[in-house]
Amino acid sequence: MTTKQVLPLIAQIPQSIVGFLESSSSLWSSSLSKTTQAHARILKSGAQNDGYISAKLIASYSNYSCFDDADLVLQSIPDPSVYSFSSLIYALTKAKLFSQSIGVFSRMFSHGLIPDTHVLPNLFKVCAELSAFNVGKQIHCVSCVSGLDMDAFVQGSLFHMYMRCGRMGDARKVFDRMSEKGVVTCSALLCGYARKGCLEEVVRIFSEMEKSGIEPNIVSWNGVLSGFNRSGFHREAVIMFQKMHRMGFGPDQVTVSSVLPSVGDSEMLNFGKLIHGYVIKQGLLKDKCVISAMIDMYGKSGNVYGIIKLFDEVEMMETGVCNAYITGLSRNGLVDKALEMFELFKEQKMDLNVVSWTSIIAGCAQNGKDIEALELFREMQVAGVKPNRVTIPSMLPACGNIAALGHGRSTHGFAVRVHLSDDFHVGSALIDMYAKCGRINMSQIVFSMMPTKNLVCWNSLLNGYSMHGKAKEVMSIFESLVRTRLKPDFISFTSLLSSCGQVGLTDEGWKYFSMMSEEYGIKPRLEHYSCMVNLLGRAGKLQEAYDLIKEMPFEPDSCVWGALLNSCRLQNNVDLAEIAADKLFNLEPENPGTYVLLSNIYAAKGMWTEVDSIRNKMESQGLKKNPGCSWIQVKNKVYTLLAGDKSHPQIDQITEKMDEIREEMRKSGHRPNLDFALQDVEEQEQEQMLWGHSEKLAVVFGLLNTPDGTPLQVIKNLRICGDCHSVIKFISSYAGREIFVRDTNRFHHFKDGICSCGDFW
DNA sequence: GTAGGGTTAG
Known part of the structure; x- marks a missing residue:
């Protein structure tokens, strides 16, 4: 033109x-x-x-x-x-x-x-960012109807949207229909499966990539590493890391932070140190994830020095780094230091997130700081941080540990409100909490209401019934478990064997003990042997128990010998008791319990010289029995009661009630030589009295505070001693109360002065 | 005009 x-x-x-x-x-x-x-x-x-x-x-x-x-x-x-x-x-x-x-x-x-191929990718991006899966799906429909879903850009963004919403199934369908698949898309899919723990898919995609001529790059490799790590294949992750390195891929900050958790879980401290060196050389210590992962690795490997040194050196006050530090400290028993640091972080107005709070709560609950855990859980909500599916099962054990039923119940309510009660971890923790608070019927209800159950849920229920001495129920639940597609594991068998021992079902015990290895291929562990020793010992078959110990394929630990010694006390067998105690003196020289048990056995036989000699031996080593300690919950507040402690605000009322009960006991002819006024306990300084002291306090306190008698009080951590039992028995018959007492992990139910289970009483 | 990876809590 x-x-x-x-x-x-x-x-x-x-x-x-x-x-x-x-x-x-x-x-x-x-x-x-x-x-x-x-x-x-x-x-x-x-x-x-x-x-x-x-x-x-x-x-x-x-x-x-x-x-x-x-x-x-x-x-x-x-x-x-x-x-x-x-x-x-x-x-x-x-x-x-x-x-x-x-x-x-x-x-x-x-x-x-109608949106065109230019708008659609934008819209999918929006849905991806907002995790608006339902909107995304509808726009996907629009794109299908208008025939635009074959466009490469539309497909790419659609795939990304489903990935971001965690919809692996939908993402996979889009992926399979995609006309152009590059290393980016393949790596994205691979990483998505890795996050979901689908290791098989990860490996399949990785090998298919190579087959179809798509060269995996460092992102693909990192995805594979994180896949192994997430699926619990820690050793394999480390091996892949080494393979990748050999193939010429220099690890970057992502590689390092993906592999370090596995290094820690395999407790390969030296290899971790090697990576530490590499990280310094490559200048990767600026990266927050690398630092967190490094602290975590030192924490898992038990290297407290490494944790503290690294944290002090990097001086990075970033939430993730601080969280890893808190966890590392409490993982290694330094819970006080962890609490101190947490306070400091709060003072410095750090941006503490749900992981921070959960870390410190879990740290407390795992290290005997149960009341602190409950207090932090409350504080976290005041601070506006919402507990999630990890927080709840982290704090529930604290409720169970101190039998804080009120806190446990309200946490259960919270879980239901935020739709978390169907979660396996939450459900199992609830079952365990209710069982430890004496409400096995609630454990059963929680279990029954869960739409799907994994083995952990079943094991929690089995353990709960076992704790309550209900062997028949344990066996019947085990039968139901066997009928599912789940396979019982060593934990299931521990509950079974332990409950058989409690009620003297020797034949059943043996049956399950052999079933475990013969039918399920589970090798008996130390705890199974302790259960069997306990079972045989209680049934009076002490020699058989001792023979079993001698036949064990590995060295018996203190639990096994402890079970034997305890059985010897029940059967008054001095010879075997001396053997068991001798082993225990070597294994746990600091444990005063062994001396006390042995001395009780001597005393029962009237061997007073031996009693004296054992007491002297104990004193010369400077060993003292731990003071009794109990907890009781009244109206949502948990009280700690320590032997010899008079700081309780209602101590006068408690003392008064004690006197009243003592008077009643005298009148009704109950063991008139028993005296349990608090001042007498302190003056006499008799160990037995001291042991019973705190529990009496708890029982009486419970009586005082529940005049209508409706709530059953669960008293935790009772030390076994005759004096205290008499008090509980007496109160139960005198006041017509049902009283539940938990002795570490077993329940005793008193009604009308009679304990429904256990020969201790 | 779309598009990939990591740490710390149970």
Whole structure:
């Protein structure tokens, strides 16, 4: 076409376009004022109704983040096109104003406009960012109906959206239909499966990549590493790491932080130190994840020095790093230091998140700081941090440990409200908590209401019934477990054997002991042997128990010998007791319990010289029995009661009640030589009396505070001693109370002065 | 115009 031919055509171009052409240079200019000027010129020339011009104007305003102006332009167009909307949607998405972006889209849709292949990727990106799976799915439908779902960009963003929403199944369907699959998409899929713990898929995709000529890069390798790590294959993760290194992929900060958890779990401290050296050389110690993972590795390997040194050196006050530090400290028993650091972090107004709170709560609950754990759980909510599916099973053991039923119940309520009660971890922790608080019926209800149960849930229930001495129930639950597709493990058998021991079911005990290895291929561990020794010993078959110990394929530990010694006390067998005690003196020379048990056995036989000699031996070693300690919960507050402690605010009332009970006992002819007024306990300083002291306090306190007698008090951690039992028995018959007493992990139920189970009483 | 990886809590 010649110039001569073109010129008449140009003359026919409408005036509006001429206006646009005049202003076009300003529209692509670099300042907002020029855009405003262009806008004015467009309005003057009447070009504002032109879709293309308006769209450019919208884009230009958006470019300067003037979204309101852009939207005004959009709204002024009488008949807007997809393109006009998409300019604004694109800009809003880019500015991360996702909700507004979706809002503009819905306006576009209500104009009857169908999104095109340019808008769709933006929309999917928005849904991915907002995890708006349902909206995304609907837009996916729109793209299918309009036949746009075969577009590579649409597919790519759709795939990403499903991945971000954690919908691996949907993502996989899109992936399988994708026309172009590159290393990026494959790695993304691989990493997605790794996060979900689908190791098989991870490995399959990785090998298929190689087969189909897609060269895996460092991201793919990192995904494989994290897959092994997440699925608990720690050794394998380390091996892959070494293989990757050999193949010439230099580990980066992501590689290091992916493999370090596995190094820690395999307790390969030296290898961890090697990585530490590499990290320093490569200058990766600036990365927060690397530091957290490094602290975590030292913590898991028991290297407290490593944790503290690294934390002090890096001086990085970042939430993740601090969380790893808290966990590392409490994992190694330094819970006081952890609490101290946590306080410091709070003072420094650090941004503590749900992991921070959960870490310190779990640290407390695992290190005997149960009351602190409950207090922190409350404080966390006051601080506006919402407990999640990890927090709840971390704090529930604290409720169980101190039989704080009220706290446990309200946590259960919380879990139900936030829809977490079906979670395996939460459910199992609830079952355990209720059992430890004496409410085995609630454990049963929680269990029955769970839509699906894993082995941990079953084991919690088995252990609960076992704790309550209900062997028949344990066996019947075990039968139900066997009928499921789940296979019982060594923990299931521990509950079975322990409950058989409690009620003297020797034959059943042997049956399960052999069933464990013969039918299920589970090798008996130390705890199974202790259960068997206990079972045989209680049944009076001490020699058989001792023979079993001698036949053990590995060295018996203190629990096994302790079980034998305890049985010897029940059967008054001095010879075997001396053998067992001798082993225990070697294994745990610091444990005063062994001396006391042995001396009791001597005393029962009237061997007073031996009694004296054992007592002297104990004293010469400077050993003392731990003071008794109990907890009791009254109206949602947990009270700790320590032997010899008079600091309780109601000590006078308690003493008064004690006197009253003592008087009643005298009148009704109960063991008149027993005296359990507090002052007498202290004056006499008799060990037996001291042991019973705190429990009496708890029982009496419970009576005082529950005048209507409705709540059954669960008293934890009772030390076995005759004096205290008599008190509990007496109170139970005298006051007509049902009293539950928990002796470490076993329950005794008193009604009308009779204990329903156990020969201790 | 789309698009990939890591740490710390049970």
